[in-house]
Amino acid sequence: MVQASVPTSRRRPKLAELISDDIKRWIASESLGEGDRLPNEKALMELYGSAKATVREALKILEVEGLITLKTGPKGGAVINQPGMEPASRMLRNFLHFQQLDGRQVYQLRKLLEVELAVSVVGRLTEADFQQLEANIAACSCCGGEEDHRRQRFLELEFHQLLARACPNPLLAFMCQFLNDMLRDLVVIKKAYVPERKQFDHANQDYHRQLVEAYRTEDTQRVRRIMAEHMQDAEHHMSALEAEMAAQMLISSDSLSGHNHRSKLHDLLSENAAP
Amino acid sequence: MVQASVPTSRRRPKLAELISDDIKRWIASESLGEGDRLPNEKALMELYGSAKATVREALKILEVEGLITLKTGPKGGAVINQPGMEPASRMLRNFLHFQQLDGRQVYQLRKLLEVELAVSVVGRLTEADFQQLEANIAACSCCGGEEDHRRQRFLELEFHQLLARACPNPLLAFMCQFLNDMLRDLVVIKKAYVPERKQFDHANQDYHRQLVEAYRTEDTQRVRRIMAEHMQDAEHHMSALEAEMAAQMLISSDSLSGHNHRSKLHDLLSENAAP
DNA sequence: CTAGATTTGTTCGTATGTATC
DNA sequence: TGATACATACGAACAAATCTA
Numbered sequence: 001m002v003q004a005s006v007p008t009s010r011r012r013p014k015l016a017e018l019i020s021d022d023i024k025r026w027i028a029s030e031s032l033g034e035g036d037r038l039p040n041e042k043a044l045m046e047l048y049g050s051a052k053a054t055v056r057e058a059l060k061i062l063e064v065e066g067l068i069t070l071k072t073g074p075k076g077g078a079v080i081n082q083p084g085m086e087p088a089s090r091m092l093r094n095f096l097h098f099q100q101l102d103g104r105q106v107y108q109l110r111k112l113l114e115v116e117l118a119v120s121v122v123g124r125l126t127e128a129d130f131q132q133l134e135a136n137i138a139a140c141s142c143c144g145g146e147e148d149h150r151r152q153r154f155l156e157l158e159f160h161q162l163l164a165r166a167c168p169n170p171l172l173a174f175m176c177q178f179l180n181d182m183l184r185d186l187v188v189i190k191k192a193y194v195p196e197r198k199q200f201d202h203a204n205q206d207y208h209r210q211l212v213e214a215y216r217t218e219d220t221q222r223v224r225r226i227m228a229e230h231m232q233d234a235e236h237h238m239s240a241l242e243a244e245m246a247a248q249m250l251i252s253s254d255s256l257s258g259h260n261h262r263s264k265l266h267d268l269l270s271e272n273a274a275p
Numbered sequence: 276m277v278q279a280s281v282p283t284s285r286r287r288p289k290l291a292e293l294i295s296d297d298i299k300r301w302i303a304s305e306s307l308g309e310g311d312r313l314p315n316e317k318a319l320m321e322l323y324g325s326a327k328a329t330v331r332e333a334l335k336i337l338e339v340e341g342l343i344t345l346k347t348g349p350k351g352g353a354v355i356n357q358p359g360m361e362p363a364s365r366m367l368r369n370f371l372h373f374q375q376l377d378g379r380q381v382y383q384l385r386k387l388l389e390v391e392l393a394v395s396v397v398g399r400l401t402e403a404d405f406q407q408l409e410a411n412i413a414a415c416s417c418c419g420g421e422e423d424h425r426r427q428r429f430l431e432l433e434f435h436q437l438l439a440r441a442c443p444n445p446l447l448a449f450m451c452q453f454l455n456d457m458l459r460d461l462v463v464i465k466k467a468y469v470p471e472r473k474q475f476d477h478a479n480q481d482y483h484r485q486l487v488e489a490y491r492t493e494d495t496q497r498v499r500r501i502m503a504e505h506m507q508d509a510e511h512h513m514s515a516l517e518a519e520m521a522a523q524m525l526i527s528s529d530s531l532s533g534h535n536h537r538s539k540l541h542d543l544l545s546e547n548a549a550p
Numbered sequence: 551c552t553a554g555a556t557t558t559g560t561t562c563g564t565a566t567g568t569a570t571c
Numbered sequence: 572t573g574a575t576a577c578a579t580a581c582g583a584a585c586a587a588a589t590c591t592a
Contacts, residue, residue, distance in 0.1 A: 050580080054579090066370075074590045087366045101446065109446055170374035325561090
């Protein structure tokens with residue numbers, strides 16, 4: 001049983017999947033890195049004895065998985081690309097879209113992971129990091145107008161993203177950033193959930209300020225205590241939207257914002273008779 | 276900017292990606308579930324005014340992401356498939372393959388998450404679950420021969436997988452299962468790392484037995500304490516392979532086992548002159 | 551700055567295999 | 572068993588993008 005690429009259902013592996021797996025094995029065995037180039041389509045065609053479309057499908061799989069990028073022109077072709085966390089994040093959202101997930105469960109993890117992450121970056125922040133953190137706090141407190149609630153939330157989450165980028169553990173960093181992204185998109189959907197928002201904003205900014213202070217003095221225990229309180233407090237204020245997350249998670253907010261696209265399929269299948 | 280499918284690099288979205296995004300939007304807006312069928316290729320061709328290959332590529336993207344499965348024959352076509360955790364797990368491994376990751380970092384998370392998971396399933400185990408757990412312990416202790424160290428590890432990890440399947444929080448369950456899968460594949464690679472293995476096996480079995488006991492009496496605090504100790508102990512014994520994980524993570528162990536495939540590309544490009 | 555070369559991106563047409571009825 | 576519907580695969584050709592001279 002080879003069958004590595006699409007193991008969701010036991011079935012006969014298709015030709016393109018075998019080819020993409022073979023290329024993956026090649027990448028792993030040669031320990032290739034960013035920038036190395038694969039042979040061009042023609043060479044792959046005659047190597048595997050397959051048609052152009054089949055090779056293209058194999059390359060498509062690798063592109064969707066974020067392992068290569070395809071460019072046209074001379075010196076173009078398939079170059080190996082070390083994937084960021086976006087593809088993994090996207091797939092995880094696809095998975096969670098069909099699960100029932102509520103804010104309580106998100107914070108069950110956030111309370112653990114954000115604290116662990118906060119502690120793990122003590123002593124690892126550069127002066128540039130401190131400047132970004134303090135700039136974020138300043139932006140948070142200054143634009144505290146009543147206008148744009150969402151911008152406020154974005155900035156607060158960005159504070160945590162800055163911390164995550166400094167984390168030396170890539171797994172921990174990924175999970176925290178994923179949780180932050182989910183909360184960010186949740187804010188996009190729920191346009192206004194404004195109970196006692198004012199004091200919540202103030203409390204958040206206070207936590208962030210204290211965190212930076214503790215980081216300056218590299219006081220690990222204080223970092224742990226403040227972040228734990230911060231998460232506890234945030235969970236309490238999240239109880240407002242204690243329901244139906246994971247409903248609209250298939251499309252990331254990047255594609256939601258801007259035009260409010262409706263799918264062509266929806267238009268066609270609902271009207272079913274167009275002039 | 277639509278551009279949701281492959282956001283690893285900012286570039287003009289290709290036609291196939293736009294189509295797959297549109298289909299995704301359709302799935303999300305109609306809140307379709309498992310088993311619902313998409314229009315067939317011909318209908319999609321004339322709907323989007325694109326050729327067969329282009330539509331096929333769009334469907335390919337959705338298939339790689341685990342959102343649909345393609346079947347041949349009448350009543351075949353693209354049926355919506357609620358993705359399991361395999362696609363997300365695969366992408367996360369792709370990401371980590373290019374990061375430096377060691378056993379210490381894995382256990383930094385495992386110590387937090389396995390304990391949280393263990394506590395969260397107290398009172399949620401059915402009698403069938405208990406039977407599976409006890410059967411696992413029995414299999415662990417009986418086949419304690421010196422023959423197959425790997426089988427022993429597989430069974431021990433399977434104990435934790437059983438617990439994870441009973442966890443009501445899908446995010447927490449995913450992360451624990453992912454960590455277990457990574458450790459499982461690591462065992463496949465490192466064929467024999469046998470320092471004081473015997474007493475380690477015995478200790479593990481003892482922890483597992485005590486855990487089942489505590490679950491029977493629904494003693495939450497005891498579950499927490501035992502699992503915490505179990506993870507602490509396991510981390511200590513993992514220090515043997517404190518180095519280079521994440522090297523061979525691109526291909527899952529399913530495809531590694533069996534034939535020890537070498538890639539065609541490797542064969543061709545190294546010899547470079549075939550008779 | 552234009553022109554050509556190179557390589558991917560897209561399309562059409564056709565043939566094959568396979569599962570259902 | 573055969574007919575049908577559908578995905579799968581092949582091959583050739585054209586279009587578009589991009590580097591280089």
